[in-house]
Amino acid sequence: MDAFRNDLASEIAAVAARFVVEDGMDFAAAKRQAGQQMGLPARTPWPDNVTLEAAVREYIAVFCPETQALELLALRELALLWMERLQVFQPHLGGAVWHGTATRHSDIHLHLFCDDPKAAELLLIDHRVDYEPGTGRGWRGEPVDALTLRSRCDALGQWVLVHLLVHDRDALRGALKPDEQGRKPRGDARALSARLTPTGAA
């Protein structure tokens, strides 16, 4: 049973990885799409996100290592630009751009930490930046303000969505707790710069 379970889960993950890389789907949507394509019932041993991320890395390594590396670099540089602009809010980068699995379809996820929850929004308004307010999730699943803006990425020749998740200043410690794989789940501008230098590990 376990062998069957693992085989099926990794098969779904392999199919889903293609949707993540080629179509920019998020993990949940990619798993559903993979299940649909494989004609699986709803009660299926779905792969967890660790398994899917490993499959995504494998897919990239096999099918598009060079283009993905360039796209990732462009997104990381754009993320760093926004982190410099929003420096006062101690921005931390998370998600695929931080972990290195991003492609041109990926959005940039920045976590901001403010004493005044409206400060980040006011800064956008002062700069006449168009943004869309929404809701995201904090570390414990609590709702947090999400501000989404569009930024031109010349290197990719396209627009990129930048999501700013606005947390309390106190939430910063939770932002740095290692994830289930023991990795740093987010990094600040300095950590990102280190990944941008050729010697830095991706």
Place this chain on the structure above:
Amino acid sequence: MNKRNLLTGGVAVAACALGAGVAWWRLAPREVHPPAVAAFWASRFEGPDGEPVVMDRFLGQPLLVNFWATWCPPCVEELPMLKAFQAEHGGRGWQVLGLAVDQVGPVRQFLQKLPLNFPVGMAGLAGTELSRGLGNLGGGLPYSLVFDRSGAVQHQKVGKLSAEDLALWAQLA
């Protein structure tokens, strides 16, 4: 006949006065604190490459100061107009000065793509406070203001400049 002429003339004069009054009211400097202006003229900034930008260097010439940021779309849109203004009126003594309410990295990167023909000083985050003292109560960007040769604020505008604003300002000196 004479009476009618007089009347028409009177109306015209009144209309002119009203128009000028409205223009004056619309453009008159507001909420500028003299100590803030004095402090502004005594201040110095660093340019994006670390070069000094000393304000008193600009005293004695008409000066257009523009507060901007690389990530403020209307600011970026009006920069070419300011470039043209500098190119057209620089010969008559006009000087444009950009003050970036931004970080050094993004500004440096931006200026590589769009080089400017006037100096830029890094006002940083303190730039918002500075602009407030100079009459930009809301702290929004872009914010532009014109100083005369004596260093007094003549006109100011919050928000994106129009070609008419600049044409009007060019007539001031």
